[in-house]
Structure formats: C-alpha cells, structure tokens
Amino acid sequence: MLLCDIGNSSYHFLDEQEEYKQNISSFDPASIKERVYYISVNASLHAKLQSLPNWIDLSNYIDRDKYYKTMGIDRIFAVESIANGVVIDAGSAVTVDVVKNNKFIGGFIYPGIQAMQKTYENISPALAYSFNFECDFDIMPKNSQDAISYGYLKTLYCEVIAHKLPIILTGGDALEFKKIFPDAKIDTALIFHTMKKIIQQNEDILC
Amino acid sequence: MLLCDIGNSSYHFLDEQEEYKQNISSFDPASIKERVYYISVNASLHAKLQSLPNWIDLSNYIDRDKYYKTMGIDRIFAVESIANGVVIDAGSAVTVDVVKNNKFIGGFIYPGIQAMQKTYENISPALAYSFNFECDFDIMPKNSQDAISYGYLKTLYCEVIAHKLPIILTGGDALEFKKIFPDAKIDTALIFHTMKKIIQQNEDILC
Numbered sequence: 001m002l003l004c005d006i007g008n009s010s011y012h013f014l015d016e017q018e019e020y021k022q023n024i025s026s027f028d029p030a031s032i033k034e035r036v037y038y039i040s041v042n043a044s045l046h047a048k049l050q051s052l053p054n055w056i057d058l059s060n061y062i063d064r065d066k067y068y069k070t071m072g073i074d075r076i077f078a079v080e081s082i083a084n085g086v087v088i089d090a091g092s093a094v095t096v097d098v099v100k101n102n103k104f105i106g107g108f109i110y111p112g113i114q115a116m117q118k119t120y121e122n123i124s125p126a127l128a129y130s131f132n133f134e135c136d137f138d139i140m141p142k143n144s145q146d147a148i149s150y151g152y153l154k155t156l157y158c159e160v161i162a163h164k165l166p167i168i169l170t171g172g173d174a175l176e177f178k179k180i181f182p183d184a185k186i187d188t189a190l191i192f193h194t195m196k197k198i199i200q201q202n203e204d205i206l207c
Numbered sequence: 208m209l210l211c212d213i214g215n216s217s218y219h220f221l222d223e224q225e226e227y228k229q230n231i232s233s234f235d236p237a238s239i240k241e242r243v244y245y246i247s248v249n250a251s252l253h254a255k256l257q258s259l260p261n262w263i264d265l266s267n268y269i270d271r272d273k274y275y276k277t278m279g280i281d282r283i284f285a286v287e288s289i290a291n292g293v294v295i296d297a298g299s300a301v302t303v304d305v306v307k308n309n310k311f312i313g314g315f316i317y318p319g320i321q322a323m324q325k326t327y328e329n330i331s332p333a334l335a336y337s338f339n340f341e342c343d344f345d346i347m348p349k350n351s352q353d354a355i356s357y358g359y360l361k362t363l364y365c366e367v368i369a370h371k372l373p374i375i376l377t378g379g380d381a382l383e384f385k386k387i388f389p390d391a392k393i394d395t396a397l398i399f400h401t402m403k404k405i406i407q408q409n410e411d412i413l414c
Contacts, residue, residue, distance in 0.1 A: 111323070111358075120318065123319065124248075141313050141314065142313045147313070151315040
C-alpha cells in the first residue's frame with residue numbers, strides 16, 4: 001500500500017515500512033501506476049491529481065466540522081492520530097495543535113526554521129545566523145546568534161510547555177525541535193497513521 | 208538641539224519637542240547645516256555621516272563593555288535610559304531587553320510586524336493575513352488569521368510577561384504592541400533621553 005502526504009515543497013511517501021520524499025518541482029505524479037492514497041495541501045497540484053484515477057484523495061473521509069474551514073488537511077490528519085497532546089509539525093511552517101480527550105482544542109502557526117532564518121537575514125545582514133538549538137533558555141542572550149535563537153525558540157517553548165500536555169513532534173525538522181523539547185516523542189508518520197485508519201474503516205469503498 | 212536616531216529604514220529626529228522621520232533612501236543628511244547629535248545602526252551611511260563635521264556620533268560616549276560586541280547601538284541607548292524593566296523596541300525588528308537595577312541582563316530579537324507578515328505570506332498565500340492584535344490569548348485559535356496572530360504574538364507575550372518587570376514600549380509599532388501589553392508604558396523617546404544625558408554629562412566636549 002502506497003501512502004502520500006503532499007506539502008508545499010515535497011511528496012512524502014510511505015511504501016509499507018519505507019518513507020521517502022520527492023521534490024514538488026521535479027516529481028511527476030503520473031509516473032506512479034499503482035494506487036496511491038494521499039492528502040495534499042498543495043493547491044497547484046489539485047487539478048493534476050484529480051485527473052489521475054489511481055491517486056485517491058482521503059481528505060473527504062474526515063469529519064471536517066470538528067475543525068475550522070481553512071485548516072490544512074495535513075494538520076487535521078496529524079491531530080486525528082492522537083488522543084491527548086500538543087502536536088508540533090515542524091516543516092516550512094511549524095503548526096502547533098492541542099488535542100484533549102480526542103477533541104481538537106485549537107492551534108497556531110509559527111514560521112519554520114528556514115523561513116524564520118530568512119526573515120532575520122532580511123531584517124539585517126547582521127542577523128544572518130543559523131539558530132542555536134543548544135541556546136540556554138535560562139540565561140538572557142548576550143550575543144546576536146543567541147538573541148535570534150532565543151527570539152525564535154524560547155518564545156515558542158514558553159507557549160508550548162504552558163499547555164502541560166505530552167508533546168509529539170512530526171515533520172522534517174522534528175529532530176531539530178527535539179533539542180528544545182527533549183521529552184517530546186518523535187513520530188514522523190502521524191499523518192500516515194490516520195490515513196491507514198481511514199482506509200481500514202472504509203475498506204469496502206477504498207480497497 | 209537636534210537629535211537623530213538612524214535606523215535601517217528611517218532617520219528619526221527630535222527637534223526640541225517635535226519628533227519627525229525622514230526616509231533613508233530619499234533624505235540627504237548633508238541638507239542639514241546645524242549641529243546634529245546622532246546614533247546609527249545603518250552601516251551603509253557610516254562613511255557619509257563621518258564626512259559631515261556637523262553630525263556628531265554619540266555612540267562612543269557609552270561604556271560598551273557593559274554590552275555585547277554586536278549589540279545595536281539603538282538597543283544600548285534605549286536600555287541606558289531605564290533602571291528596571293523590559294524594553295520592547297518594536298520596529299523592523301522587535302528587540303526585547305531586560306534591565307535590572309541599572310544592569311543589562313540580556314535580550315533577544317524577534318521579527319517586526321511587517322517582516323513576520325511577509326514570512327507567513329511567503330510560506331503560503333493562505334496565510335497572507337494582517338495580525339489580529341485583539342486575538343484572545345486564552346482561547347486556542349480556530350481560524351487562520353488568529354492562528355498566525357497567536358503564533359506571532361502569544362509566544363512573545365508569554366516570554367515577556369515571565370520576567371515580571373515593568374514593560375516599556377518604544378519604536379514605530381509601540382502603539383500596536385500596547386494592545387497586547389495594556390499595562391506597558393509607551394515612550395518613543397527612550398533613545399533621545401540617553402542622548403540628552405550624554406550631552407549633559409559631556410557638555411564641555413560636545414557643546
């Protein structure tokens with residue numbers, strides 16, 4: 001069974017146990033002949049994917065009334081896979097969603113690492129640093145690299161831990177954020193768990 | 208007495224009681240014939256300003272050893288004007304500096320409103336919203352505008368109030384941030400207070 005989570009920059013596949021990615025700009029979805037179950041937040045691919053009969057969109061199998069209208073389908077699928085916790089999906093954006101007793105409480109969107117580094121760099125060339133994920137949050141920074149690292153990471157940290165819930169990290173930069181949330185669980189396949197559940201629940205229609 | 212605080216986008220003047228701004232790209236500092244006391248974070252103007260004998264750079268009259276090497280002179284001057292508090296200078300960047308008993312404890316740098324709005328917009332056109340400064344921080348967001356507003360503002364708020372110190376707002380966007388820090392004091396002339404103090408203290412050399 002081939003599953004695919006399509007973002008703004010890549011196709012993220014799960015082929016049985018193996019995860020791999022393909023670039024949005026270079027990969028042609030028509031090159032795959034077998035059946036692919038997918039979700040996509042990439043509006044520019046919508047028509048193309050809809051025209052391919054072996055690409056099955058799973059987004060319609062979720063009760064979307066539990067969520068808000070413009071909420072990304074990737075966030076919804078990630079949230080659907082857990083019962084209690086803060087889900088941090090760290091990709092080009094960092095989405096932070098709170099789930100309590102299987103209920104979506106709400107969530108917020110923070111810029112991803114690359115986007116935020118570019119932001120600081122654009123404000124001033126003097127701020128063109130990589131973030132220091134080992135930055136000590138107990139000490140107010142006294143150098144430029146820590147000043148932007150603390151600005152990006154401590155503010156997020158402060159808000160996330162205030163929810164006092166288990167933290168689940170997913171997305172391409174999950175490992176980086178594990179450095180500031182050492183107790184968090186990493187699960188890069190959250191979205192795939194929900195996809196599999198939906199396929200099982202709708203076996204008669206989908207398989 | 209004419210004072211000027213030069214940033215990356217504008218010249219901020221104080222002429223006795225009147226504050227006004229001039230654009231970096233269109234204003235020619237040589238057009239002013241009277242004496243101007245200034246500080247500048249704008250490296251591209253350094254040579255030009257040094258060549259004008261009536262523009263007096265006040266940055267050398269501060270004990271810089273109390274601060275870190277790459278810390279912007281505008282932040283240093285703002286911090287020098289208070290004894291206890293969190294100074295939030297909201298401009299193209301938002302700098303947040305902590306002062307306790309006249310001692311600089313440290314500080315961090317966060318993107319300014321415009322820069323951060325651009326960041327979200329670049330991540331996805333679906334996030335091209337203005338920030339909602341009336342966003343309720345007690346409720347997790349359930350719409351895209353609040354999801355980015357909370358991401359930008361609540362994270363900052365959470366970190367700033369944790370210091371449990373008086374908050375002083377300065378910079379061009381001070382009024383916007385007053386909405387999320389209602390108890391903060393606005394003082395757009397923090398830097399000018401320090402400039403005046405230095406001129407007084409060094410009257411024999413500078414006047």
